Amino acid sequence: MILLFIKLILAHLIGDFVLQPQKWVKDKNKNKHLSKYLYWHLAVHALLLLIVLSFKFDYWLAFLIIIPSHFLIDLAKLHLQNKKNKRWLFLLDQLAHLIVIAGVVEIYEPYLSHYHKLDATMSLLFLACVIAVTSMSSIVMKTIISRWNIENYKNDEDSLENAGTIIGVLERLFVFLFVIMNFWEGIGFLLAAKSIFRFGDLSRAKDRKLTEYVLIGTLISFGLAILIGLLYNYMLGII
Known part of the structure; x- marks a missing residue:
């Protein structure tokens, strides 16, 4: 089943x-x-x-x-x-x-x-969760935060092409792996590291809306990855 x-x-x-x-x-x-x-x-x-x-x-x-x-x-x-x-x-x-x-x-x-068909089930479950954490979560995030238009507050002159998308995918993969490995300390470290790297951009922007936008995006990204990781662990417990 x-x-x-x-x-x-x-x-x-x-x-x-x-x-x-x-x-x-x-x-x-x-x-x-x-x-x-x-x-x-x-x-x-x-x-x-x-x-x-x-x-x-x-x-x-x-x-x-x-x-x-x-x-x-x-x-x-x-x-x-x-x-x-x-x-x-x-x-x-x-x-x-x-x-x-x-x-x-x-x-x-x-x-x-x-x-039970444990080996095949575990492999397919892992693959499905990885796709959910990467491609699906990216689209879910874009759909949720599309209500806020921050084009006037963004400065992409010195930004790498698609850097934000790649960073988001990688951070969700790390969070997902941390959850399934039960290494919750890693999530805190990753969140702290991202906050430090983004601090300079947000302080230079001096704009509350951009800060709130980044914070909402980060929380949604981490939340989705944690949720999918917990779902993966739950599914493993019943197969």
Whole structure:
């Protein structure tokens, strides 16, 4: 049961957060159901499902449930989405996908008849968590903090290209590893080190809004990594 659930989650994470360029997202938001990238996105999910399910015909019902439901959920989000509800619809969209996946797992392997395939399960669980900590968390953070526009307060003249994104991904990976290793002191050290390095930038900026923006982003980043790390440890305890 756990193995099938993680396979389906892994396919979803890769399809939604790794193999979906921003170009596709923008085109879908603009053209809705007329966007060709909406159907390319579904094709990617279909291919990923076939791969993780090893092209087994036994899972034809899972395929027929997940792909059409994914299309309907994405289509509803595209038509209902606006600037005010964008963040909430993003979260509801992901929750709906998870509910569908959980329902499919229940059809094939009822949760009460849970069995173990430890090695494969642990590997897939770890991979799914790494993707969640990196690609998914980056998009979640952008969605949450998009309500604040700080373009007028940022100074990117001396900044490396994509440095902020890379730093965020690396810090979440470190925090995730610290949590699963039960090395909580490392998180405190990492947070202190980041605070020291950012102190100069924030003091030069002399702007409270930028300071608050950085603090919110840091707390969200660390919080997501800790949450995923705790979830990983919890899942290990039940498989």
